[in-house]
Amino acid sequence: GSIRSTFYPRIPVISRNNTLSNDGLKKEKTVSEAKINNLFDSYRDPAEEQILTEGIERLCSDLHLSPDEFKVLVLAWKLDAQQMCRFTREEFVNGLKSLHTDSIRGIQVKLPEIVNILAQDAEQFKSLYRFTFKFGLDANQRILPSDMAICLWKLVFTVREPPILSRWLTFLECHPHIRGIPRDTWNMFLNFAESIGNDLSTYDDTEAWPSIFDDFVEFENDKTNQNVSIINAKDSVCNSDMIPMTE
């Protein structure tokens, strides 16, 4: 069983390619750049060489997706989009080529496959996870605003949701003075969530975790400790330094 599940994500990709090539070699080989360009043109902003918010909404609706769905994030990842709500021609064309598809139908077929892979493959997921941080930043931003970070955490963990996630997000929502999440904290959260599971007692604050995790664990421990009221716990966290938004 375990072996099968480990290899499962790879096997269908190969077999899919095989069936495709059986169906018609041409279809696989001839991903047409012209077709992709046409597809791009049909969504792009009239004034720019980019697909912007309106175009993305149309693209999503043609894909039968809502713009805030996980699969859209996955698509952005596969297209290596530099910014939210924007696909450049280059990103779109290269991205679809690397997906070996040139049609809406093709994308619709590919996305569920990739989601499957992500659910199984930690390395692939890590790549998506790290991409998500950059994706969430506005131009010139280096730190992800907390509200955006919370949304993106919820979204990216559509698959592989760690048990600690909901407590973590509650902690952030309770502490509005934590205004932003730096890249290191974002990246380390994945390690943190994986290593901690659901048991905060194994947390070791002498390790190199970003200090916000210390605060989080302290907050959670205080909450479970009957002797300390939640109010005090909040106080103690509020005294700690804020993470600066800009430098």
Next chain:
Amino acid sequence: MSLKPKRVNFQEIWENLEDTMKGVITLGKVPRNIWNDRFSDIYALCVAYPEPLADKLYDETKSFLDNHVKSLRDDVCAEGEQGLLKNYHQAWSEYSQGINYLHRLFLYLNQQHINKSRLSDAEIIYGNIGENQEQMEIGELGLDIWKRKMIEPLKEKLLKLLLNGIHLDRIHNAQQDLNAVIRGVIDSFVSVQEYKKKGNLDLYQKIFEEPFLEATGEFYKCEASKLLQEYTISQYMEKVIQRLHEESLRCKRFLHLSSEVKVRMKCEQHFVADHLAILHGECAGMVKAEQRQDLKNLYLLLRSVPTAIAVLISTVLDHIKQLSLQTVLGLRGDNIPAQFIESMLNIHKKYKQLIAEVFEGDQNLMGALDKACSYVINYRQNTNQPCRSPELLAKYCDLLLKKSSKGMSDSEIDDRLSQSIIIFKYIDDKDVFQKFYSRMLAKRLIHQQSQSMDAEEAMINRLKQACGYEFTNKLHRMFTDISVSQDLNNKFNQWLKESNIDVGINFSVYVLQAGAWPLGQTAVTPFTLPQQLEKSVVSFENFYHHSFSGRKLTWLHHLCQGELKLYYLKKPYIITMQTFQMAILLLFESNDSLSCSEVQNQLQLNPEQFSRHILSLIECKLINTDSEMLSDSTTLSLNMNYSNKRTRLRIQAAVQKENPQQELEQTVTAVDEDRKLYLQAAIVRIMKLRKILSHNSLIHEVLCQSESFAPTISMIKKCIEALIDKQYIERTPNSTDEYSYVA
């Protein structure tokens, strides 16, 4: 006589020899010529022809000694237990001497025959020793026989008598004449084996020391519980110390010196270790009441048992902590800084003395004093507020260094300042102290309030000694700025003379380095310089830029002062005032009255400064006003009727009132910023050197580098995070617990 080997008649020679041996071993009279003859006989036997008779001689001698010791034993036992010790002792004294002589008589046999067949030292030390199978020198043989034929059979009886004798001594019932006998008997157990190279105390330990220690233990176990029942704990400790002392003398009197330590341990086991709970229980009360004699005794007793002293140490620590906390928190009234520092110094002095006198200056207890002082000095009543000690100490120094320290001699001031270093060393937030100190030093230097520049310099040097050059760097620079400025003013005046410039006023300047002084540029407010000062300022700028091109001068007028001579009144006055006040008054040179808005337009002071200085002039009655509330149209006029008893005076400086709490908080915030920068710089320095470092090593190195404050781990972590964010360092790709330097 001839040394040549010859045929001998063993029996004949042996008979003679045996006779002489008897005389030697019983310390009888043996004439010199007989001794010499026997000596030669032994030689003759050893080298006898056709074959040497040494082995036969050896065997005969052995059986002779066997028989001799056996008969001695019978004599020793003749009176039963009654005289056993005495008789044994006497027999031993004789035998041990006799065997020594006999050994010499057999010199040839010992050296030529027995030594040859002996094992080498190395074989004895490292190899198996089969001593019984080889021949011994005659002296050793004699001792060995004594051990086997005399001691072994009698050992139980002897032991019983010895233990009894010592027991009688312990209960102060000893027969004095027996003491030497007991000592002698015990000694014989050691002497009889002394020739051995290895394990020469085995016999003594086995047949005497072990049972003796057991008996000692039993005795003192009973003694301890008896004493505890009869006496108070204080008396108990006295008695025990006396007992220990007696026992140590007793050991010296009776035992081999290797036993004393063991006996002492036995005693301490039963007097102290067995009753630790009781002693520890009394500890708190004694410490609280500071019963010196009891504490001294308790210390002596507890010290002997490993870890038992810890309770005393922590009790003392708590006591000092509570007492000083009480004192410090109870401070009320005037001059809190002096009260605080001096009461802490008194406490420190008192307990340092107590530890020296009562606890022999034990390092562990001195450590407890340090911990207690450091706890109290860094104590925060409210965890949200910064600790006040750094500020109080800086104020204390300020009071001492200022001109106004009333009625204290220079040496007294000097003494108090050097005492204050004791408190300084305990302060965790030394950087906070430094902020306060430098601010107060700046005020003293700029406003010429220092009592003596020597005292200032001495204090800075003391701080340097306690906390290093880095710490006092800025203070030193401030100090030198002042002395350099004097020189600079002389040069400026010289330059004015040479350039034929007359600025019309006496003018002197302090040039202060922006980085060293705690004078923020933010305090510089708009101000249009009065015409009368302009020439001096411009001249000085010319002079200065001529001498040091490229330096930028910022005029801190709000810190300056001037002297104004007033000639418009009944008598002339010389008044010292701040530059802003002077600028206002100078406007009245050409007008006797002006509106507020006119003054304001001329000077361009900000509204807050403006009203503050106007009000100060109104208050000292140099200026009159036509309304209580100042407005743009309010008319200000010179008070032509001003009078004062003194003709030379200083008017109240219009100082901005500082809220002490706010000041403290501002300082702490500033210090916090400095700390972050300091830590980040330290981290970058370390990482630049090490390139790759694990999280914990980095934290450790940073902690080692911060001398002037104790950073929290979380603070260091945040600085690491900030540096990751600024991409000075990064996590290594393969480990989450390791950082690398980004070049």
